[in-house]
Amino acid sequence: MIVRNLPAIxxxxxxxxxxxxxxxxxxxxxSLSPELAQDLAKATLADCRKRGFQVTDVVVDRLVIMQALLx
Numbered sequence: 927m928i929v930r931n932l933p934a935i936x937x938x939x940x941x942x943x944x945x946x947x948x949x950x951x952x953x954x955x956x957s958l959s960p961e962l963a964q965d966l967a968k969a970t971l972a973d974c975r976k977r978g979f980q981v982t983d984v985v986v987d988r989l990v991i992m993q994a995l996l997x
Contacts, residue, residue, distance in 0.1 A: 955988065958985070958987060960993065963994040966994070967983045967984075967995070967996045970985075971983045971996045982996070982997045983995070983996045983997075
């Protein structure tokens with residue numbers, strides 16, 4: 927009798943656990959606003975100029991997508 931009910935019990939348990947596992951798989955993160963990325967690039971460029979370096983300044987996010995560029 928237990929063997930006969932095993933597929934039904936397995937299916938029900940998968941239905942109950944499925945949505946919870948899917949929610950745990952989602953990842954959220956914060957990213958820089960365009961204004962903050964531009965302010966960061968400006969401050970970095972100003973500091974490099976003050977030290978005598980001529981640089982190109984690029985701010986990227988955690989996915990290495992360019993957020994700001996100053997030359």
